[in-house]
Amino acid sequence: MRGMDMHYVIIGNSAAAIGAVEGIRKLDREGRITLISDEAYHTYSRPLISYYLAGKIEESQLIYREPDFYVKNSVDTILGTKVVQIDCGNQEVVLENQDRLRYDRLLIAAGGKPFIPQIEGLDKKGIYSFLKLDDVKQIGNICTEGVKAVVIGAGLIGLKAAEALGELKVEVTVVELADRVLSTILDQTAAEMVQKHLELHGINFILNNTVKSFNGEENVCSVTLNDETIVECDFAVTAIGVIPNTGIVGGTPIQTNRGIAVDRFMRTNIQDVYAAGDICEGFDSLHNMNRVIPILPGAYMQGETAGQNMAGGSVEYAGGFAMNSIGFFGLPMITAGIGTPDCEGYEIMVSSVPENGIYKKVVLKDDKICGFIYLGNIDRVGILTNLIKERVDVSTFRDGILTDSFGLASFPGEYRKNKMLGEKAVRW
Amino acid sequence: MTDSNVKKVYAREEYCAGCRLCEVYCVTAHSRYKDDVVKAYKLDEKRPLPGIVFEERKPLSFALQCRHCDASPCTKACITGAMRKDSETGVVTNDRSRCVGCWSCIMVCPFGAIGRDERNGKTASKCDLCISTGDIPACVKGCPNGALIYD
Numbered sequence: 001m002r003g004m005d006m007h008y009v010i011i012g013n014s015a016a017a018i019g020a021v022e023g024i025r026k027l028d029r030e031g032r033i034t035l036i037s038d039e040a041y042h043t044y045s046r047p048l049i050s051y052y053l054a055g056k057i058e059e060s061q062l063i064y065r066e067p068d069f070y071v072k073n074s075v076d077t078i079l080g081t082k083v084v085q086i087d088c089g090n091q092e093v094v095l096e097n098q099d100r101l102r103y104d105r106l107l108i109a110a111g112g113k114p115f116i117p118q119i120e121g122l123d124k125k126g127i128y129s130f131l132k133l134d135d136v137k138q139i140g141n142i143c144t145e146g147v148k149a150v151v152i153g154a155g156l157i158g159l160k161a162a163e164a165l166g167e168l169k170v171e172v173t174v175v176e177l178a179d180r181v182l183s184t185i186l187d188q189t190a191a192e193m194v195q196k197h198l199e200l201h202g203i204n205f206i207l208n209n210t211v212k213s214f215n216g217e218e219n220v221c222s223v224t225l226n227d228e229t230i231v232e233c234d235f236a237v238t239a240i241g242v243i244p245n246t247g248i249v250g251g252t253p254i255q256t257n258r259g260i261a262v263d264r265f266m267r268t269n270i271q272d273v274y275a276a277g278d279i280c281e282g283f284d285s286l287h288n289m290n291r292v293i294p295i296l297p298g299a300y301m302q303g304e305t306a307g308q309n310m311a312g313g314s315v316e317y318a319g320g321f322a323m324n325s326i327g328f329f330g331l332p333m334i335t336a337g338i339g340t341p342d343c344e345g346y347e348i349m350v351s352s353v354p355e356n357g358i359y360k361k362v363v364l365k366d367d368k369i370c371g372f373i374y375l376g377n378i379d380r381v382g383i384l385t386n387l388i389k390e391r392v393d394v395s396t397f398r399d400g401i402l403t404d405s406f407g408l409a410s411f412p413g414e415y416r417k418n419k420m421l422g423e424k425a426v427r428w
Numbered sequence: 429m430t431d432s433n434v435k436k437v438y439a440r441e442e443y444c445a446g447c448r449l450c451e452v453y454c455v456t457a458h459s460r461y462k463d464d465v466v467k468a469y470k471l472d473e474k475r476p477l478p479g480i481v482f483e484e485r486k487p488l489s490f491a492l493q494c495r496h497c498d499a500s501p502c503t504k505a506c507i508t509g510a511m512r513k514d515s516e517t518g519v520v521t522n523d524r525s526r527c528v529g530c531w532s533c534i535m536v537c538p539f540g541a542i543g544r545d546e547r548n549g550k551t552a553s554k555c556d557l558c559i560s561t562g563d564i565p566a567c568v569k570g571c572p573n574g575a576l577i578y579d
Contacts, residue, residue: 019504045507045508045509047507047530048507048508048528051528056528057528061508061526063509064508064509065509066509296505296507296532297501297504297505297532297535297536300504300505301504304504323535323536324535325530325531325532325534325535326530327530327531332531332544334531334534334535336535378531378534378535378544379534379540379543379544380481380534380537380540381534381535381540382501382533382534382535382536382537382538382539382540382542383537383538383539383540385535385536385538386536386538405483405484405485407481407483407492407540408483408492408539408540409483409484409485409488409489409490410485419538419539420438420439420490420492420495420539421438
């Protein structure tokens with residue numbers, strides 16, 4: 001079945017969902033697409049919410065695709081409505097208003113949700129997450145100069161929240177359980193450089209500690225840490241982690257581990273049901289296993305793959321690996337793969353100019369790059385990402401990798417020419 | 429899947445003398461004074477960076493531009509939707525009004541062909557094949573040695 005008779009239903013409206021629309025439309029211009037989201041907004045970019053909060057962009061600039069995207073791609077939208085049940089037996093999704101929607105192909109791309117551990121006093125007002133546009137709209141209303149905020153978690157989201165709040169002249173204290181900031185992507189040296197940079201811009205840090213209670217009458221007015229320290233605050237942001245939003249498949253036979261289990265075609269164990277993005281366990285080509293890697297490029301590519309397969313294609317997801325590009329107060333950093341190996345068998349090359357905020361670290365195994373951490377000077381690091389992806393033996397040019405002039409000219413002639421002539425299609 | 433549908437700029441490295449005029453013509457073509465090198469450099473303080481990466485490892489040198497590749501991982505990694513591959517022409521362009529300079533494109537470009545332009549509000553800078561001029565790319569036109577071909 002194809003064309004007009006086909007009904008694609010997509011749950012979600014972010015990178016994976018949009019990737020799926022674009023993937024479907026590569027192969028099928030006519031089938032009906034219905035996209036459902038519990039948020040009442042045109043597709044917007046989640047990573048941009050901190051830019052919006054800081055006032056760097058307007059709300060109209062949050063859009064992830066042009067305003068006419070749904071019209072151009074013939075997508076019917078049901079926005080601001082929750083899916084309460086997926087009925088695999090009848091091939092239907094049930095909406096909160098009890099409407100039932102029959103699907104021929106279903107994509108579950110409902111993303112992640114904040115992980116919030118049980119902390120005493122969580123029911124008080126003034127405690128926010130930092131994942132959705134509505135979160136930052138609420139936070140934006142109370143941010144005035146001199147207001148105090150506690151951010152719980154010094155991961156990617158926590159530090160982006162801290163940066164935005166700092167730019168709004170909020171007095172920010174970040175509390176982190178680990179011994180360093182961005183502990184999942186940075187090593188000790190890089191983490192200290194980033195922390196110092198953030199401190200120069202007025203952000204305060206308390207490491208090796210966490211919040212055990214929120215205090216106050218109705219509103220939170222302070223937090224108590226594990227060591228009984230009390231930190232005053234006018235509001236708090238929880239940014240401890242993001243977990244797959246798998247509640248949506250509760251009561252269905254769809255196999256779920258940490259995230260929804262999928263194969264290389266982004267199919268779940270149930271016929272005609274696919275999953276993509278932060279909700280699922282996509283293929284990690286570096287660890288050679290399926291696992292949740294909640295990053296936007298992966299979500300888009302998984303969604304695009306799923307979409308093409310839903311429309312009758314046969315496209316394997318090439319797999320991805322952890323990678324992040326992020327910056328704080330003008331200090332950029334890009335990391336990928338295994339940047340901080342926790343066992344033997346890896347070689348490490350480092351070059352660093354701490355006073356200029358520059359740190360470069362490349363991790364190798366068997367003469368192949370398996371990870372890097374670049375801070376300050378991140379120009380052209382995509383070359384390294386691709387060397388990881390293509391598992392290129394770098395033994396003939398490894399000494400040049402950390403130099404500023406590293407580029408395609410450093411490659412052996414044959415490999416360079418293939419690349420530059422573009423005959424070797426680079427597929428993600 | 430091949431990249432054969434899009435015409436693009438190829439370097440013939442054996443003819444490249446390393447003069448870097450390609451960069452000068454690229455900057456000029458994307459400045460306020462499209463046909464005037466002197467004015468572009470003397471008067472346009474906001475002239476963009478070259479959309480070219482010049483590489484040299486003597487005696488080897490060449491100019492490298494965005495490959496406008498089919499996979500275009502930059503468009504997939506882009507967090508704002510600013511980096512797009514035109515479905516008709518195959519040309520990859522960055523809409524600077526929507527780019528916030530997160531450098532996700534730099535993270536994934538296998539060629540290292542995307543630059544950071546911090547002068548014009550922190551945006552990604554790359555070759556657009558001079559698509560808006562309707563002419564062949566300025567670097568190709570200006571190369572004195574025929575070291576760049578558009579095919």
